[in-house]
Amino acid sequence: MIIRTSEIIWTQIDQILNRSFNQNRTLEWGIIGVVEKLGDEVFLIREIFLPTQKDLDQSEGGLIFSSPYIRRAQLWAQRQGKSGLVFFHTHPLANDQVSFSWFDDTQEPLLIKNLREIWPGSEHISIVVGKNAYKGRVYLQGERAQDLMKLYVIGRTIKVISLFGNRVQPPMPSHIFDRAKEVTSAGALQILKDMKIAIIGAGGTGCLMVELLRRAGCGNLLLIDDDIVEDTNLNRLLFASSTDVEEKNKKVSVALRANDQCVLENKLEIIDGNVTNPSVLHKLSGIDLLIGCIDKDYPRYVLNDFAVKYFMPYVDLGSEIGIAGEKLQSLDARVTYVYPGGPCLNCRGLIDHERIRLEGLQLQERRRHIGLGYCQDIDIKQPAVMELNMRAASFAALFIRHLVQPFLDQGGEMDFRESITSMTIKKVGLKSPKMECAVCGYKYNFV
Amino acid sequence: MEQTLMLKQLSEAVAGGFNACDRMENGQLYMLVNGVPTLNKDWTIATVDMLISVPNTYPVGGLDAFYIDSALMLHNGQKHPRVQPAPNILGKSWGVVSWHYNKPWSFSDTFLTHIYHCQDFLRKGSRSN
Numbered sequence: 001m002i003i004r005t006s007e008i009i010w011t012q013i014d015q016i017l018n019r020s021f022n023q024n025r026t027l028e029w030g031i032i033g034v035v036e037k038l039g040d041e042v043f044l045i046r047e048i049f050l051p052t053q054k055d056l057d058q059s060e061g062g063l064i065f066s067s068p069y070i071r072r073a074q075l076w077a078q079r080q081g082k083s084g085l086v087f088f089h090t091h092p093l094a095n096d097q098v099s100f101s102w103f104d105d106t107q108e109p110l111l112i113k114n115l116r117e118i119w120p121g122s123e124h125i126s127i128v129v130g131k132n133a134y135k136g137r138v139y140l141q142g143e144r145a146q147d148l149m150k151l152y153v154i155g156r157t158i159k160v161i162s163l164f165g166n167r168v169q170p171p172m173p174s175h176i177f178d179r180a181k182e183v184t185s186a187g188a189l190q191i192l193k194d195m196k197i198a199i200i201g202a203g204g205t206g207c208l209m210v211e212l213l214r215r216a217g218c219g220n221l222l223l224i225d226d227d228i229v230e231d232t233n234l235n236r237l238l239f240a241s242s243t244d245v246e247e248k249n250k251k252v253s254v255a256l257r258a259n260d261q262c263v264l265e266n267k268l269e270i271i272d273g274n275v276t277n278p279s280v281l282h283k284l285s286g287i288d289l290l291i292g293c294i295d296k297d298y299p300r301y302v303l304n305d306f307a308v309k310y311f312m313p314y315v316d317l318g319s320e321i322g323i324a325g326e327k328l329q330s331l332d333a334r335v336t337y338v339y340p341g342g343p344c345l346n347c348r349g350l351i352d353h354e355r356i357r358l359e360g361l362q363l364q365e366r367r368r369h370i371g372l373g374y375c376q377d378i379d380i381k382q383p384a385v386m387e388l389n390m391r392a393a394s395f396a397a398l399f400i401r402h403l404v405q406p407f408l409d410q411g412g413e414m415d416f417r418e419s420i421t422s423m424t425i426k427k428v429g430l431k432s433p434k435m436e437c438a439v440c441g442y443k444y445n446f447v
Numbered sequence: 448m449e450q451t452l453m454l455k456q457l458s459e460a461v462a463g464g465f466n467a468c469d470r471m472e473n474g475q476l477y478m479l480v481n482g483v484p485t486l487n488k489d490w491t492i493a494t495v496d497m498l499i500s501v502p503n504t505y506p507v508g509g510l511d512a513f514y515i516d517s518a519l520m521l522h523n524g525q526k527h528p529r530v531q532p533a534p535n536i537l538g539k540s541w542g543v544v545s546w547h548y549n550k551p552w553s554f555s556d557t558f559l560t561h562i563y564h565c566q567d568f569l570r571k572g573s574r575s576n
C-alpha cells in the first residue's frame with residue numbers, strides 16, 4: 001500500500017517535523033492529517049490539521065497528541081466521510097534508520113481502539129520520522145498493523161519517500177541502461193521501474209509513449225484503448241500491419257504483441273475499453289502516473305477530472321496539423337502537465353465543452369446539430385503524421401524523466417507547445433485568467 | 448449520463464410545471480416536453496410539443512437548440528425562419544430550432560433552465576431572432 005499527497009501539503013508537514021532536526025534535537029514533533037482510501041492500494045492525504053502549542057504534549061520523552069487535537073481532526077474527517085487519520089511523529093535522534101519505539105507500540109493500538117469506538121470502520125496510519133528516514137504502518141479494518149511501502153509527493157516533480165525505515169540504496173540497474181544513467185540515475189530508474197504508469201490511447205502518440213517509456217526503464221505499464229486498427233492508421237501506428245487491419249485487431253493487442261517480443265523486462269497490461277466507462281476509470285485508482293494520448297475532449301475531461309480529484313500527476317500530449325483551404329498552416333506538438341495545486345487542462349483552455357456536447361450525440365443527431373452551422377465539424381478526420389507525434393512523445397518522455405530526476409531549467413508550469421512551421425517553442429498561458437476554474441478551483445496567481 | 452441525475456432533473460422540470468419525460472431512439476436520448484405554453488399570440492396554437500436531445504456526455508456536454516412540433520405556425524401562415532425542416536423522430540414530424548446560448552453551458556444549468564431558454568423563443572413569437 002502507498003500514500004499520495006501534494007507538494008503543497010507535504011511542505012507544511014515537513015516544516016513541522018523538521019523542527020525536531022533543526023533545533024537541539026530533543027523535542028518530538030507531530031502532526032495529524034486526514035486520509036482517504038482510493039481503491040485497495042492508495043491512501044490520499046489532502047487535509048492536515050496544523051498543531052498549536054497545546055495540541056502536543058512533548059514532556060514525557062514520548063510525544064502525545066492532545067485529545068482535543070485528535071477529536072478536532074476525527075470529527076471533521078468522519079463528517080466528510082473520509083477513511084481515517086494519519087499521525088506523523090518524529091524521533092529526533094534517528095538519522096538514516098528509524099523504527100517505532102516501545103512507547104509507540106504500546107500507545108498506538110490503544111489510540112486506534114479508542115478511535116474505532118467512536119468511529120467504527122475507520123482505518124488509520126502512523127508514520128515515524130527520522131532525519132533521513134521514514135517508517136509507516138496502516139491499521140486496516142479488523143487487521144493487525146501492516147507495513148506501508150511508499151509515500152508519493154506530487155507537485156512540480158514527483159518525490160518518492162520510502163516508508164521502510166531506512167535509506168534504501170537502489171539496486172544496480174541492468175547494463176541496458178548504462179548509457180542513460182547520467183540522465184536517469186539508479187535511484188530515479190528504480191522509481192520509474194516501480195511506478196505504475198497508465199497510457200490512455202494506443203493510437204499514433206500512445207504507441208510511441210509505450211515504446212519510449214519501456215526503453216526509459218518504466219517497469220509497469222497499462223495501456224487503455226478500445227479502437228481497432230484501420231488502414232489509415234498504418235502511417236503512424238508502430239508495429240501494426242495490414243494483417244491487423246484485415247483481422248480487425250485492437251490497437252492494444254498490437255502493442256502487447258510487440259512488448260512480448262522484446263527483451264526488455266517491463267510488464268505491459270492492456271485494457272480494451274474507454275475511460276469514459278466508470279468501471280474502466282476505476283481501474284486507474286492504483287496508478288501512479290497518467291499519460292493522456294487521446295484526441296477526443298470528453299475522455300480528456302474525464303481523465304483531467306480524475307487526476308485533479310485524486311492528486312494524480314497527469315501528462316497530456318498531442319499534435320495538431322492546421323490546414324487553411326489547401327495550405328498547410330501549422331504543425332504543432334503539445335505537452336501539458338497537470339499536478340495538484342497547478343492549473344488543469346480545463347483552465348488552460350485545452351478542453352472544448354462544445355466538442356464534448358457534440359461527442360456525446362449519436363452520429364445522426366450530431367450531423368443535424370453541425371448542420372445548423374453553429375459549431376465546428378468534429379467528424380472530419382484530422383491529418384496526422386508519425387514524425388509530428390514523435391515530437392510530442394519525445395518531449396513527454398523526457399519530461400517524465402525530469403519528474404523523477406529534475407533537469408529542466410523551467411520545469412514548473414509545464415504547458416509547452418512547439419510550432420514546427422515557425423520553429424518556435426513556447427509556454428502556453430491560461431485561457432480565462434480571471435475566472436476560477438470549475439474543475440480544479442485554480443485561480444490565476446502565478447506569473 | 449447517470450440515471451440518478453436524469454431522474455433528478457426530470458422531476459425538477461415536472462415540478463416546474465412541464466410535462467417532461469425521457470425517450471430513446473437509435474441510441475440517442477431525448478427529453479420530450481408535451482404541451483408547452485407558447486405564450487405569444489403570434490402563434491396559431493396555444494401549446495406545443497418540444498423535443499430536446501441530451502448528449503451522453505451530459506452535464507459536461509450541455510444542451511443546445513431544440514425540436515418543435517412541425518404544426519407550429521405564425522398567423523401569417525408561415526413557419527418561423529429559425530425553424531428548419533427535421534426528420535421524423537419518435538414517429539412524429541418536427542422542425543429544428545436554431546436557438547443557442549450566448550454563454551457557455553455551466554453546471555448550474557439544468558433540463559428545467561433549458562426548457563425556459565427554449566420557451567423564450569416561443570415567448571418572443573415573430574420577434575424571435
Ligand SMILES: [Zn+2]
Nearest residue numbers: 344347437440
Ligand atoms: Zn482547472
